[in-house]
Amino acid sequence: MKLSKKQAVFENEVLMRFELFNSLFMTLPFYQVKHTGTLLPFFTTHCERGVAEKLDPEAIIESFFEQYEQYIGESDRIDLLFRIIQYIERQVVLFDAVEDAAFRKTGRSDEAGLLDSVFKQTENNKELRSKLVKKLNDFSLRLVLTAHPTQFYPGPVLAIITDLTEALKKNDIHNIHLLLQQLGKTPFMKKNKPTPVDEANSLVWFLENVFYPVASAIQSKIDDEFDLPIDENKQLIELGFWPGGDRDGNPNVTVDSTRRVALLLRTILFRCYYRDFRMLKRRITFSGVEKYMDVLQDLFYENSFNPSDNPENEKPAIIHNLKEIKRVLVEYHDGLFVELVDDLLRKVKTFGCFFATLDIRQDSSIIRQTHAYLREKHVSAIGIAADFEQLSEAAKQQAFKFEAHDLSYDESAAALVADTLDVIRSIKDIQRFGGERAAHRFIISNCQQASDIFELMELFLWSGWDSESLFIDFVPLFETVDDLTRAADVMQALYTHPYYTAHLKRRGNQQTIMLGFSDSTKDGGYLMANWSIYKAKIELTAIARQHDIDLVFFDGRGGPPARGGGKTQRFYASMGQEIANDHIQLTIQGQTISSQYGSLDSARYNIEQLLHAGLTSHIGRKDGDTLSVEKKQLIEYMAHVSHEQFLALRHDPLFLKYLERFSPLKLLSQINISSRPVKRNSDKELRLEDLRAISFVTSWSQLKQNIPGFYGVGSALKKAEDTGKWEQVKELYETSGMFKTVIDNCMMSMSKSNFDLTSYIQHDEVFGGFWKKMREEYERTKQYVLKLSGSKVLMENYPVERESIAMREKIVLPLLIIQHYAIRKLQKGGLEEHDREVFAKLVTRTIYGVVNAGRNLA
Incomplete structure (x- = not known):
């Protein structure tokens, strides 16, 4: 097969150079077990062959030990696996650096996405240029760095990547050699x-x-x-x-x-x-x-x-x-x-004196708990009815008084109540030394009703703030499918409430609404999550325009397509007239920060892509981006089919048990990557609703099944074909940038899947049928997305990214075999406590490299 020009450049500038410097790296004597660098290529080939033959991980690893027993003593076997993990982690870093060094040469994305193309488009058109300048005065891009636990590189390693990338750009062999040695000796843990x-x-x-x-x-x-x-x-x-x-x-x-x-x-x-x-x-x-x-x-x-x-x-x-x-x-x-x-x-x-706006976020249940605490403690001062909790939502909205008080708490207050009240007071201090923009947003997670916002506003007024100087934007976060369907009603109640209307007027009539993606995927599946958010944006925009509100959507996207990531800029470029798109705000999460914004070149490129998407959606909007009633009905139809398929899988009694048995889910809490617990209500038995979306998606990605990124899409497309709607679906794909991006991102998620890795599970008495059901949907989805896109292979239209993913998957395959080998050893039981600890550590150590290699897996 003839390589495209971009593929040829990628092969020369990335793949060949990686192999060259990897050969150098493998000869460096880092670790105690002899022959680790020499044995690793053989181990990789052995793993590839074993997966192709559909062997289970124990058979693959134990046959390798037997084949090379003259080099590996029995007492060295587990130690060798740990050393292999360390080598592969550093191979991933090397590949990152080589790829980043070649960023400008490989043209990883379409050049039409750069700002220069916008300038060129308007240079001979005064009217268009004037329109663009006006748009620049109304438009903004906010990138929000989050603390989600997928950033695995410690500071010293990030610095090595930066220096190594620069050395590779200059072909500075001496420094490359030194930096590879430094990399080998620098701890990742x-x-x-x-x-x-x-x-x-x-x-x-x-x-x-x-x-x-x-x-x-x-x-x-x-x-x-x-x-x-x-x-x-x-x-x-x-x-x-x-x-x-x-x-x-x-x-x-x-x-x-x-x-x-x-x-x-x-x-x-x-x-x-x-x-x-x-x-x-x-x-x-x-x-x-x-x-x-x-x-x-x-x-x-x-x-x-x-x-x-x-x-x-x-x-x-x-x-x-x-x-x-x-x-x-x-x-x-x-x-x-x-x-x-x-x-x-x-x-x-x-940047003022604050650098980046520090967002405050808390769950609505804690806001309610805090409001109830102060209502009960200061009942005479506040004068809100004792039966407030029993009131209807409409009656609650009428009961708020929005009066300024200076209320305190005592030692009887729960820790989260005390923290909520303390941080509300602290925001005023932060604004004083950093300026208003240092901390001006309070995000209410799981926002279900307008009273959630009103309770928070009263907490500010009861904590030393007053209405005229309440320099705070109250940001509801709607995330689950149910919350998204209620979002329009919540905002309508806010926009029609006299106190909130007055507050918005003081804030320049601008309202920010956060739409989360991760929990909606966990809740409704990939296609329904995408459609629910898009549909909510249309409804919320219509209501905002009725009330002359400057609406800002803050998108909780990041990482893989299953969490709203992938080709994010294409979503913004495809917003039709029905969706407010004057401001782009999104979260940048986990290893996506280092992969997309880790170097000057990649950061400049990705920021310009987002700016280009926002600006051109106004000056060059495509007709197909504003969906007709018929196209909305078609997507709605497919989303419901997909949703039913996903719910059938999720409600299967084996669903969570499968994750716990075959993925590293139970051990995620043991890796020192985050201050945040793996699940809510961490002291209780694991329930799916308590499991954080990031842990949910990470577990599937470690299995290389990526269920949240595709499941149900194939069934939806097949149903559309069976009911005579296929030509409509094809037209939708060709004309709607939003729908095309949903499908293309689905293909990206599937490109990082490898069901052959876990094919041994099909013979399991308990879980075999469950595995086959997921594999069948994967094959069905692959068949239909290829048919829809007119492609022969997944991501055919993105050859450079496809090659990059393929190489990364090849690098980490041995890590996955080691991980699943260790999990099976733990599942079988009968191990001494020391051995259980060793195999658990083997599992956790593999997670780092797999996620880092995927760059947007978790």
Whole structure:
């Protein structure tokens, strides 16, 4: 088969170079067991052959030990497996670095997605250019870094990846050799679970080294293209931050960690400013600027290296002194080096004294519990009826008084109640030293009714805030299929309530609504989750427009297609006229942060892709993106068929038992990657509704079955064909960017599946039929998505990404065999306690490399 041009470049620049440097890496003497590097290629080939022959993992590994017994003593066998895991983890890092180094050459995505194409499109069309400039004043992109536990690379490894990538770009063989040695000797494991502040420290690396320069550079590029003055332009790229603020289901997040993270963000930002200022100081050595430079020198230095626990918002002072320096340069020094001042000014306008907005998130049940506590404790002051909980939703909405009080709690308050009240007071402090944008959003998870929002608003008013200075955006989060169907009614109640209407007016009539993806996939399956969110967006947009509300959708997407990830920018490019798309806000989660935003090149590319998607959906909207009634009915029909199939699987009594028996689900809590528990209600027996979506998706991805990313799609497409709707489905795929992206992302999820790996389960007396049912749906889905897309192989239209996935899957196959081997040993029982611990550790150690290699698996 003839390679495409992109495939040929990828093969030369990535695959061949990886094999070359991997050969070097394998010869380095890192570990105690002899021949590990020599044996690994043979072990990989042995695993591939065993999977092809549908052998179980025990047979594969034990036959390998027998075949190479002259090299592997019986006492060395388990130790060798651990060493193989360590090698493969580092092979994944090497492949990441090689691929990132070749990023510009491989053209991994369609070049039409870059901002330059937008500029070119409008350069000879004044009307279109004017329209784009107007859109830039209304549009914004906010990327929110979350603390979800899939970022497995510790800080030192991230730094090695960065340095190795640069060395590979330059073909610096000496440094590559040294960095490979460093990589081999640098631990990948954390001895203790990270705290929320530890998680913040890990993610701050990306803010400091990637987002700080890239966001400013893109803003500068747009300013220069359209000749926009710095003082008048609107900030286009915003950053958000969840570590330390996201307390939903995470009792380890406290008011202390929230405040410490806010101060950390501020301090790191000032260090960025200080580095830039030092360059400014080396160039601007002219008379007339001394006093302004001295002020900035002290201000940047003290806030960087002697930060106060109770600082002030220095943004006005910084801007004033930079503008004065600029004035002197323009008036007396021919504007020499004024561009350096403009660059720092732009960064200060973008990041202020906060760097990234610290979002606060808590579950509605905790909000209700806190409101009830204060109602009962201060009944005489508040005067709300004692039977408040028994009132209807409409009566509750009428009962709120929205009066300012300064209420306290005592030692009788539950820990989460106390934390909720403390963090509400702490937000005011954070806004004081970082500015309003430092912390202005409170997200209510599991929001089911308007009273959930009103109760939170009253908690603010009872904690020292007043209506006129309530500089907070209250953000409902709708996630399950049921919550999404109720979302429009909740927002209608809010928009028609006089107090909330007045609050929104003070907030510029802008309302943010968060739509989560992960739990809706777990709840309703892949196709129903996508359609439920899309349909909710249409309904919510219509209501917002009726009330003249500037609606912002904040999408909880990230990682794999099963959690709303994949080709995210294509969703935004395909929003029709019925969906508000003036602002793009989304979560960036787990290893997606390092894979898509881990280097300057990849971050710039992915940010520009999202900007391009948002801007072109206005200036170049396709007719098919606004769905007709008939097309909506068709998707609705298929979504329900898919939903029924998924529910039938999910309600099977073997569903959760299968995950617990064959996946590493039970052991996820033992890996030190997150401060967040694997499931809600961690002290109770495991229930599917308590299982976090990230653990749910991770477990399926470790099995290489990826059920949440495709299950039910094949049945839906087959049913459409059987009922004479196939031609309509084909037209839908060809004309609707949204539906095409749903199917293409489904193919991506399936490309990372490998049912041959677990084919031995089909012979299991208990679970054999359950496995066959999933395999049949996989084959059915594969057959129909290939037929629909006119492809011969999955992801045929994305050859570079397909090749990348195939190589990554090849690298980690031995990890999966080791993992399933260890799980089977544990399931069989009869092991001594020490041996149980060893095999459990084997399982947990394999998870890291598998997820890191997948880049968007969890």
